[in-house]
Amino acid sequence: MTHVLTGAETEAGARHLPGLSDRDPRLRIVLAVAFAITVVSLSDLRVLVVALACAGCLVPLSGLPVGLTLRRMLAMDGFVIAMLLLLPFSVPGTPLFSVWGLTASREGLVHAVEIGLTANAAVLALLTLVGGMEPVTVGHALHALKVPERLVHLMMFTIRYVDVLRDETQRLRVAMKVRGFRPGTNWHTYRSYGYLVGMLLVRSVERSERILAAMKCRGFSGRLVLLEQPRMRAGDWVFAALAASVMLALLAANVWLVHDPA
Amino acid sequence: MHIVDGALATPVVIAEAVLAVGGLAMGLSRLPMERIPAAGVLSAAFFVAGLIHVPIGPSSVHLVLNGLAGLVLGWAAFPALFVGLVLQAAFFGFGGLTVLGVNLLNIAGPAVLVWLVFGAMVRRGSPMAGAVWGGIAGAASIAGTALAVAAALALSGDAFLPAAKLVLLAHVPVMAVEGLLTGAAVYFARVVKPDLFAVPGRVAS
The missing domain is CATH 1.10.287 (Helix Hairpins)
Structure with a gap:
């Protein structure tokens, strides 16, 4: 039904691999939000790379076309890319290299890479956890989440x-x-x-x-009836526990590496 | 126009999210169930219009049309554009999740502002006069969005100042294109269906 949003390749029910599609839609939305908040609070580049890899693990589970999903993850507005390219030159710090008389600092480069990793990890988790669902299911799940x-x-x-x-x-x-x-x-x-x-x-x-x-x-009285009633099953609790421990581990590793860089 | 996760300082993100939620609540309170189909279909229309690429010199820009959205939807522009942003983030990977509030405020804030300032002028007078005000509103809302994006960057640290200036500069041609296009769209709608610009929320057509 929703071609524009899901892309032509993912016809409803075309692929039925065991994976994210079995998980509770509400859980998928909550986890996408929790993961985004987690990666935004990370600052160590190594931890961010691990976070991005964790989001990458979701791609095969989501049943989405891999190439298209990665392209969508990388696509950013031109001005965000320009901003990332400008950062090394606008942050003062240890000089690293210079282009046309402008000096790039190490701190600026680190900051730009940090934003790039954060943005891509958060978007990839969002695309796979939420974007992999039927748009109508997302609506029902948001309703169940008291939106x-x-x-x-x-x-x-x-x-x-x-x-x-x-x-x-x-x-x-x-x-x-x-x-x-x-x-x-x-x-x-x-x-x-x-x-x-x-x-x-x-x-x-x-x-x-x-x-x-x-x-x-047809008797519309100002209320639409949403029939789908999602339910948390054993698999959902396992997935939730797994995801929560990954996020906690990422946060702990970040704190540990920032305070004790050795 | 879509800021990404992790780019801005946390206080900026939280403050803008609070304001965006306020705008959303305001928009929803002005949206009785009776108006939901109209607002939903218009929200889809603006989503689709945003996929149109318009040539500008050797390059092209995609339309934002937040000024037009404000003129047609009023406060309902907040929820309508929010839905668009959520769908773009989740299905196209544009923007981010924690910055939804920032992006909504940057786009819907100016939309509502130009509606409050220019709405009456667009409704009144000859279609041509309405079109001229509509064009000004279209350009002004893009200017407002560019200023809001630049301000969010500038408030997040001095390191972002060059990027903030770049945003302002890059949006000058976009302002011109959106202004002309919004003017033409308003002219067309004023001639074909003038009540498109009836006070949104008050008239249940």
Whole structure:
């Protein structure tokens, strides 16, 4: 159903290896958050490398395509990459090397590597633990985790209509293309894309009016019933205990290495 | 626009997360169940619009359109853009988890601000006048986002100051593109369906 979010390769139920897919969705979300908080509080580079490796172990368990997942982990906004490249030059400290008269410091380089490792470890765990689930399951799990009901419903609607509107946009763009539209850096392009977005919004609102009418027609009373009731099983407790001990070990190793670098 | 985990100082992350939760609560309180389908479909529309790449010189930028989102959704821009950020982080690996609050505040904060400042001007007058104000709102919200990102970096330490300046500089062309595009979108919507900009939350169409 949700092509845009999950990618074409992961058809629902296409692969059924024993792994993360058997785990309680609520647990997967909680662990992703806990892992992110853990890696953000780590500072020793060696521990961070281990943390990244731990997140890497989740990739084969998640059933996600390995190449695509790693590419998504590495993809960052251009300005974050620029920021990491600038850091060695903007942090004062032991000179390491110099480019065009600018001196890079060891401390700055360490800081940049630290951010890079942290960001990638947190995102990889998130992609595998949460991104490997069906988007609808994520919505149900968030509801079970007591996230405000209206926020969950908003999310479910977004998940449901992302693909529909993506197709709508593609149709509009094909229509533009057959009329000879070629994007460039000019007013005509920006105006045409503006109209495209305007059209998308107008159609979205009109679609939502039809949706609401259809829902009311079927007795919508302002509440959506979420049927899925996740349950913690023995395997979930084992996985939770394992993950918790890994995170505690990472934190302990970090404290130990920072205070006693020898 | 997506800051990653581990880049900012912890006090900055926590302070912005608290403010973002406030914005979320405000947005949800203005969103009766009746409006959820409209807000959800619009949230999906802005998610899809964000996938469009627009050429700018030899390069291209992807659209943010937070100004337009603010003009259409009002306070509901907070929950709508939050859902978009969560989906982008979990399924595309954009941004991060602990910085969700920072990224939400940076994007939805300016969206609501331009709605409060320019919303009435966009609704009133001729479609052309509305479009001009819409364009200004679109550019202003990107400026606000760039300033917020730069401020978050600058507050996290002097080492980030060059990066903060770079963010501001790099967003000048994005501001122009988003302004023009938002203006055109507002013009189109004002002509085709003027009540798109009806006061969000108060009208249950």
